[in-house]
Amino acid sequence: DAGVIQSPRHEVTEMGQEVTLRCKPISGHDYLFWYRQTMMRGLELLIYFNNNVPIDDSGMPEDRFSAKMPNASFSTLKIQPSEPRDSAVYFCASSPPGLQPQHFGDGTRLSIL
């Protein structure tokens, strides 16, 4: 079975540029989560969706971050404009309904120069 698929795996860009991270959840999972992992802060939940609707975006750091889920099989996390402090590993996870475990993708390692 295909797991959660994220792209790109690595992204290096200059500050000020727009960055778009992509995620394909596991088929049949109706929850989708975006996390950010850094050494200093560990794993932080940024936003999560249920049935393509954003439920809680209180973890989104600021207005430069936005996330969309146009359909059940695709989500994006966009940073515009990007800053060096956004450098981190961004993970997408999905889960089926009913308090089931979250399954993580391999992450996107983002470096903003």
Added chain:
Amino acid sequence: GEDVEQSLFLSVREGDSSVINCTYTDSSSTYLYWYKQEPGAGLQLLTYIFSNMDMKQDQRLTVLLNKKDKHLSLRIADTQTGDSAIYFCAANYGGSQGNLIFGKGTKLSVKP
């Protein structure tokens, strides 16, 4: 706010048992999870336990839950070098699907 705490490092010898401990603060947490992260990879679900259970065993893994003390542990029997990784404890906050609070992770080093 709610929190999950773990020790940062654990070192064991190959063949020994490893015990990774975790404490959490939210008494309404209904599920508690253990994830494993290898370098450059995502978090892999190892096992999880429902809050009305005291123990769960899955091959070399044993999870113990002391709900009164809000203490969770993961025991890995016959630890192998391939078990070297970071292990994360997580609890669902407020009993909800989305609010999963993670600990900072315990880096397990297995020496041959």
